[in-house]
Amino acid sequence: MVLAYLVAAGMSKIGKREEGSRELINEAFAEIEPLIDPKEIEAVYVGVQSETYEHQIMYGTLAAEVLGLLPKEAYRVEACAAAGALAFHNAVMAVKSGLVDVALAVGVEKMSAKSTEEVTDALMAASDLVDQLSGVTIPAHYAMIARRYMYQYGATEEDMCKVAVKNHKHALDNPKAHFRKQITVEECLNSRPIATPLKLLDSAPISDGAAVAVVASERVARKYTDTPIKILASTVATDTLSVSQREDMTWPYAVWEAAQRAYRQAKVEPSHIQVAEVHDAFTINEILMYEALGFSKRGSGYMLIREGQTYIGGKIAVNPSGGLKARGHPIGATGLAQIYELYLQLTGRAGSRNTGAELGLAVNEGGVNSAVVVHILKV
Amino acid sequence: MVLAYLVAAGMSKIGKREEGSRELINEAFAEIEPLIDPKEIEAVYVGVQSETYEHQIMYGTLAAEVLGLLPKEAYRVEACAAAGALAFHNAVMAVKSGLVDVALAVGVEKMSAKSTEEVTDALMAASDLVDQLSGVTIPAHYAMIARRYMYQYGATEEDMCKVAVKNHKHALDNPKAHFRKQITVEECLNSRPIATPLKLLDSAPISDGAAVAVVASERVARKYTDTPIKILASTVATDTLSVSQREDMTWPYAVWEAAQRAYRQAKVEPSHIQVAEVHDAFTINEILMYEALGFSKRGSGYMLIREGQTYIGGKIAVNPSGGLKARGHPIGATGLAQIYELYLQLTGRAGSRNTGAELGLAVNEGGVNSAVVVHILKV
Numbered sequence: 001m002v003l004a005y006l007v008a009a010g011m012s013k014i015g016k017r018e019e020g021s022r023e024l025i026n027e028a029f030a031e032i033e034p035l036i037d038p039k040e041i042e043a044v045y046v047g048v049q050s051e052t053y054e055h056q057i058m059y060g061t062l063a064a065e066v067l068g069l070l071p072k073e074a075y076r077v078e079a080c081a082a083a084g085a086l087a088f089h090n091a092v093m094a095v096k097s098g099l100v101d102v103a104l105a106v107g108v109e110k111m112s113a114k115s116t117e118e119v120t121d122a123l124m125a126a127s128d129l130v131d132q133l134s135g136v137t138i139p140a141h142y143a144m145i146a147r148r149y150m151y152q153y154g155a156t157e158e159d160m161c162k163v164a165v166k167n168h169k170h171a172l173d174n175p176k177a178h179f180r181k182q183i184t185v186e187e188c189l190n191s192r193p194i195a196t197p198l199k200l201l202d203s204a205p206i207s208d209g210a211a212v213a214v215v216a217s218e219r220v221a222r223k224y225t226d227t228p229i230k231i232l233a234s235t236v237a238t239d240t241l242s243v244s245q246r247e248d249m250t251w252p253y254a255v256w257e258a259a260q261r262a263y264r265q266a267k268v269e270p271s272h273i274q275v276a277e278v279h280d281a282f283t284i285n286e287i288l289m290y291e292a293l294g295f296s297k298r299g300s301g302y303m304l305i306r307e308g309q310t311y312i313g314g315k316i317a318v319n320p321s322g323g324l325k326a327r328g329h330p331i332g333a334t335g336l337a338q339i340y341e342l343y344l345q346l347t348g349r350a351g352s353r354n355t356g357a358e359l360g361l362a363v364n365e366g367g368v369n370s371a372v373v374v375h376i377l378k379v
Numbered sequence: 380m381v382l383a384y385l386v387a388a389g390m391s392k393i394g395k396r397e398e399g400s401r402e403l404i405n406e407a408f409a410e411i412e413p414l415i416d417p418k419e420i421e422a423v424y425v426g427v428q429s430e431t432y433e434h435q436i437m438y439g440t441l442a443a444e445v446l447g448l449l450p451k452e453a454y455r456v457e458a459c460a461a462a463g464a465l466a467f468h469n470a471v472m473a474v475k476s477g478l479v480d481v482a483l484a485v486g487v488e489k490m491s492a493k494s495t496e497e498v499t500d501a502l503m504a505a506s507d508l509v510d511q512l513s514g515v516t517i518p519a520h521y522a523m524i525a526r527r528y529m530y531q532y533g534a535t536e537e538d539m540c541k542v543a544v545k546n547h548k549h550a551l552d553n554p555k556a557h558f559r560k561q562i563t564v565e566e567c568l569n570s571r572p573i574a575t576p577l578k579l580l581d582s583a584p585i586s587d588g589a590a591v592a593v594v595a596s597e598r599v600a601r602k603y604t605d606t607p608i609k610i611l612a613s614t615v616a617t618d619t620l621s622v623s624q625r626e627d628m629t630w631p632y633a634v635w636e637a638a639q640r641a642y643r644q645a646k647v648e649p650s651h652i653q654v655a656e657v658h659d660a661f662t663i664n665e666i667l668m669y670e671a672l673g674f675s676k677r678g679s680g681y682m683l684i685r686e687g688q689t690y691i692g693g694k695i696a697v698n699p700s701g702g703l704k705a706r707g708h709p710i711g712a713t714g715l716a717q718i719y720e721l722y723l724q725l726t727g728r729a730g731s732r733n734t735g736a737e738l739g740l741a742v743n744e745g746g747v748n749s750a751v752v753v754h755i756l757k758v
Contacts (some may be wrong), residue, residue, distance in 0.1 A: 001477040043615075051430055055511060057504045060458050061617045061749045071636045073615035075465050075750060079439050079454040086454050090469070097475035098380040123437045132434065236422075236452035238440045257450045370440045371454060 004095040005221035005228035006377060009336075009343035014209035014328035015178040015265035016112045021054060022066045024333075025108055029067055035224055036214055038067055040077050041099035044074035045090040047083030048105040048332035050122045054110055063106045080126035081281065083107060083365030084211065084335025087374035091215040092234045101217045103152075106211040107336035119206055123331075126367040128242035139203065139282065141243050141368045143195035146284040149250040150197065155287065155302035157197050158364040161188035162305045163283035164201050164325050169311060171322025173353040178207050178328030202283040207328035211336035213343070227347050232266035233376040235259075243368050252285075252369035255292035259363065259374050263294075266376040270294030273316060273376075274357035275345050277338035279365045280323040289363055317355045320345060325334070335364035335373060346379040383474040384600035384607035385756060386593050386721035387411040388715075393588035393707035394557040395491045400433055401445045403712075404487050404587035406703040408446055413430050415593055417446055417500060421479035423453035424469040425667035426462030427711035429501045433489055442485045459505035460660065461745030462486060463714025464752035465536050470594040471613045480596045486715035487589040498585050502710075505746040507621035518582065518661065520747045522574035525663040528629040529576065534681035536576050536665065538569035541684045542662035543580050543704050550701025552732035557586050557707030581662040586707035588699075592722070606726050611645035612755040614638075622652055622747050629665075631748035634671035638742070641753040642673075649673030652695060652755075653736035656717035658744045659702040668742055671695070688704065696734045699724060714743035714752060725758040 010031030012024045044067070046059040056062065060075035077086040084107030091103035111119055131141070149155055165185055171177035188201035202371045214224070221228040237258035243249050258275070263269065270293060278293070280286035290301035295316055304310050310318035321327040321341035324334060344350040344359040358379050365372045389410030391403045398406070421444070425438040434743045435441065439453035456465040463486030470482035490498055510520070528534055544564055550556035567580035593603070599608040616637035622628050642648065649672060657672070659665035669680035674695055683689050689697035700706040700720035703713060721739040723729040737758050744751045 036617050044734055049436065051501075051504050054508070055504045056508065057428065057457060057459055058506075058746050058749060059619055062747060065620055069617075071616045071618055071633055074617045075456060075458040075461070077454055077456050077469075078436060080436055082454070090456075091473075093469075093476045093478060096477060097472045099472060099475060122430075125430050125434045126666060127437075129433070129435065236454060237450045238443045238448075238453045239450055241440050241444060250497050254450055367437050367440060370437060372531045 002096045002098055003218040004092045004215050006231055006343060007216045007221050007224040007228050008035045009213040009340040011176055011211040011337055011340040012209050013176045014207050014330060017208040020108045021108050025063055025066050025106055028210040028212045037252045040102050041069055041104045043094050043103045044069055044224035045087040045105050046076045047087035048076060049080055049083055049109055052122045053114055058205050077203035079371035080366030081331045081334055081362050082371045082373050083332040088213055088336060088339050089234045089236060089373055092231055095215050095217050101220045103215045105213045105336055107333035109330035110208045110210050111206045111330040113187055139195040142196045142282040142284055145249050146197050152250055153299040159302040159306055160283040161185045163286045164188050166311055167319050167323040167325040170320050171326030174322050174327060177322045177326055178205055179326045192243055198282050204281045204329035207330040209330035209333045211333045211340045213336055213339050227379060229346050230378045232378050233262035235261040235374050236377050237372050239370045241370050251287055251291045252288050254369055254372040255363060258372045259293050259301055262374040262376050272359055273361045275317045275355045275360040277362045278318055280325050312353060312355055320353050320355055338362040338364055342377050346377060381475045381477055382597040383471045383594050383610045385610055385722060386595045386600050386603040386607050387414045388592040388719040390555055390590040390716055390719040391588050392555045393586050396587035400487050400489045404442055404445050404485060407591045413608045419481050420448055420483045422473050422482045423448055424466040424484050425455045426466035427455060428459050428462055428488055431501050432493055456550045458750035459711055459745035460710045461743050461750045461752050462711040464743035467592055467715060467718050468613045468615060468752055471610055473546050474594050474596050480599045482594045484715055486712035488709035488711040489587050490585045491587050509573055510621050518574040521613050521637055521661040521663055522577045524628050525576050531629055532678040537564055538685055539662040542565045542665045543567050545690055546698050546702040546704040549699050551702050551706030553706060556701045556705055557584055577661050583660045583703035583708035586709040588709035588712045590712045590719045592715055592718050606758060608725050609757045611757050612641035614640040614753050616751050618749045628707040631667050631671045633748055633751040634668055634742060637751040637753040638672050641755050645755040651738055652740045654696045654734045654739040656720050656741040657697055691732060691734055699734055700731050717741040717743055721756050722736040725756060
C-alpha cells in the first residue's frame, strides 16, 4: 500500500468574515502557495456542509476554478460537520490508490450571512427526519445527552464550562481564532441558555472560514518538505441517525469504533497520543470524546477536565487551537482546521502554544456523532 | 496498483414514485442481495444532489443504516448530477487504495415531492452565482448552447428531437424506465417550449429512483461472480462553473478531458467502444458528447443521430437504457443507473435490448458539463 504524507496545510482567519467562499479558500491556500506548485496538484476534494448558505453545490469545481486547477479532478464530500476531515480522508485514499501523487483537501463554510434560525434549520438536515419533525434541534440533542450524562455519572455544569474555559485559554495564543478572550466558569454558568443545561458559552459559534491540506505519496513527499508527517491512520465510522436508537446516548459509539480502527491501523495506544483536536461543538461532546477515544475510562471523562489534565502541559493537550468553541466552527472547514493545528503542532510551528508533540490525533464528526472521522498523524 | 472490478449492480424502477430515499435504496439493493453478503461490504459512498428535496444531508449514514451496514465507513460525494458516477469513482479509489476489498456505491434522488420551480431552483445551485442572479436556469444554459451549435454547424431542431426519439425507442425494452412510450419527431417538435429551441421532449424528466454498484478488488472479485467486469478507467475532469467563461460554449471541454484521460488509462480508442451511456439531460448534450468522446468529429455529431448510427445495432449503441430522457433522471442516481446499464449489457443481462458489447463507456456530468466523470468497463 502506498504511504500517504501530510506535507503542507493552511487556514484562513476564522470568524465573522466579510468574504465569501472563494476568497476564504484563496486565503487558506495562500499560506501553502510558497511550498506547493499548484500545477502539481492532481485532485481536489472539498468538504462543505450546506448548499443553502451560498446557494451553491459545485464546490469541487468552484475550488478548482479559484485555485487555477481546472480541468483537474475535483468534487465535494460531505457528512455535515465531518465534511472537512472527509475531504482529507478522500485525499489520503486518492494517494494510497496510486491514481495521484498529490491531492488537495479543502474545507470551507460561509455561514454568517444567514440568520441563526436559517443555520439551525440547515444543521437539522443532519438528523433523522422523525427528530426534525419533533422539533429537536442539534443543540437540543446535545442538551439531552448532557443531562443524561450528568445524571448517570455525576458530572456538573461547572465541569462542562471548564472545557470552554480551557479552550478559550488556548485560543488566546492562536492569532487565527474566532475568539481570543479569556472567559471564566462563572461567566459560562451565567451565559444565556441555548438548550438547558447547555448555555451560550458551552456552544461553538457560527463562523466563516476555510482550511486546506496537501497529501502526497512517499515518492514525492520530500520534494515539498524535510519533515513530511506520516498519516498513520484515516478511518470513518457511522452510528444511527437518531440518537433515540442508541443503547446509551452518552456513549458516542462511532467515535469509539473509528478510534479503535485508527489505533489498530496506526499500531499505537490511546496513551501514546500527545496532542488531540476533538469535536467540541458543545462542551459535553469534548468530555464524551475523552472517553470514547480512550483518554479516560467510560463515565469519568469529566474528571480529566476537572483536574485540568487536558490543558497544554497536562497529561494530554486537547484542542490547543481553541477547539470549535474558541478557534471557531465553520462547519465544512472544521475537520481541516483540526488537521492544520496538528500540522503546526507536529512541525513545531504553533508558536506560543507549541506542545512539542510528535504523535497527534484528530476526531471530527457530523450529525450527532453519526458520522465520525479519526486521523492519527506522526512526525 | 490494485485492480478494481464491478461485480454486481442493481436499480429501482425509475419514475414518479411514492417511496422516499430509504425505500428506493432498499429496492435497488434488493436486486444484488442474493449475490453479496452485506457483511462483506466495508465502505459505502452515496451520490445525491440536494439537501432540499428531503431536508437531509447525512445520506452516507442513512444508506448504511437502511442497509444494516452501521458502523461502517459511509459518506456522501457530490457534484450535482455527476454524484452517482462520483460515488462509483470513490468506490473504485477505495478499492485501489487497498484500504477495503469491497465498496458499495449508492445513488439516490427523491425529487417528485417538490414542485418544478423548487427543483429548478435547487439545480441552479450547480451554476455560477452571477448566472443565477441573472436568472439563467440550467435549461436556459443548454438552450443557448443548442442555439449556438445550430448556428455554428447547421444542426436542426429535428436532429435534436431524433435523439429523444431514439432514447424513447430504446426504453420500450427497459422495464425499469420512467417512460415506455414511443414518441415521434413531430410530437417532439410540437411539444411545449422549455427554453427555446429546447422543448419538453428534448428534456429529461424529474424522476425518483436509486441505483447501486459493488466494486471489489481482484483478490475477492471471483467470489461474487464468474464474470467480473474490469474497471479499465475512472476519471474526473472539471470546467468553468459559468458557461460564459468558455472559449466555445458548444465544446464540452471537461467531457473531452475526462475521456482522453480515460482512453489513456484503459489503453483503448474511441472506435473500440461498443456501447455508451451518455448524459442526455437535454438532447443537445448527447450530440455534444458524441463529439467530445471522439465518436464523431467536432461539429458533426448531429450527423450520427441524423443517420441513425447510435441506435442499438448501429455503429455504436448510445443510451440503450433509454438515457436520462426516457429511463429517467433522478439526479444523484443517474450516474449509477448508467453503470447499471453497462453491467447488464456487458454481462448479457439486458434482455431484448442486449447489444452483445464487451467494452462500454459511461459519461455523467454535473452543472453544465462543469464536472464530468468517465468510466470504461470491459467484461
